[in-house]
Amino acid sequence: MSTLVVEDLRKTYPAAGKAAAVEAVRGLSFEVRRGEFFGLLGPNGAGKSTTIGCITTLVRPTGGRIAVDGIDVVARAAEAKRRLAVVPQNRNLDRDLSIRELLLFHGLYFGLPRAAREERALRLLRELQLQDKADSKPAALSGGMQQRAMIARALMHDPALLLLDEPTTGLDPQARRALWDLLKEQHARGLTIVLTTHYMDEADRLCERLAIVDHGRILTEGTPQALRRSLPGGRVLDLWARGGAPLGERLGALAGVQGVEPVTDDEAAHPGVERLRLFVETQDGLLDRVLHEVRAAGAELDHVSLAQPSLEDVYIHLTGKELRE
DSSP: OEEEEEEEEEEEEOOBTTBOOEEEEEEEEEEEETTOEEEEEOOTTSSHHHHHHHHTTSSOOSEEEEEETTEETTTTHHHHHHTEEEEOSSOOOOTTSOHHHHHHHHHHHTTOOHHHHHHHHHHHHHHTTOGGGTTSOGGGSOHHHHHHHHHHHHHTTOOSEEEEESTTTTOOHHHHHHHHHHHHHHHHTTOEEEEEOSOHHHHHHHOSEEEEEETTEEEEEEOHHHHHHTSTTSEEEEEEEESSSOOHHHHHTSTTEEEEEEOOTTGGGSTTEEEEEEEEOOOTTHHHHHHHHHHHTTOEEEEEEEEOOOHHHHHHHHHOSOOOO
């Protein structure tokens, strides 16, 4: 059974003044099974935030259907809200309340009896490793602890679905990994989680299945392993060469090379270096043929490596390399 069902979701923001209408989501469909850890990935402007807004009832869809735990979020918004919880990217803890008071107040808002509120707050403080900070106010906590407090607050009313919007943004590596472990523990207890993130390693480590979204549509969906296998050729050869004629077209014509992409990030740090990513099949003599073409072009090889494709390779291959605001 699915905890979240999104069918043919569409959202168009109408024209305003000189600004044209914006079709933010264009027929997007996916399901998240009960107990699944699902990732929603995409560049800025891809439609992720609008989709999350529609799921949480903050944005009214132009068309389509969304159901949370079988409840239609448009027709029965109040019921749907009780079945989901959201941890936004920006921390919004009340600075005048202690962490324990934050949890108890949230439970009261959702109508939990006093004994249930206190029992649940105590359990979540222990599970999220916040029991020593229960009487502290948010300003006294580190960024990682504040994020844990937000997750604890979100879980107070025992939601069927937890939505996490880039939960580790701004955290140091140790805090990120600690939060990963805590999310894995909650998932192991049966919680259904939907994660949006720009960290591909985070999605790879946490998500059982994910969808990559761009321009309001799903480009691909599947397990991280299946998506990595979907790249042309199944292997990635990174090559840096200095001087000589451009290599992209020459190398793309070689047997065993399924595709070539220029790597343009951080060009200023590598002046005069042509950096290419080749999607290749592992064939006998492939590397020799590549090196022959590099020499024939009059270029000097600076770096070459052959590796399994990463989730980031899949993401860049599908969504492109340009920066977006």
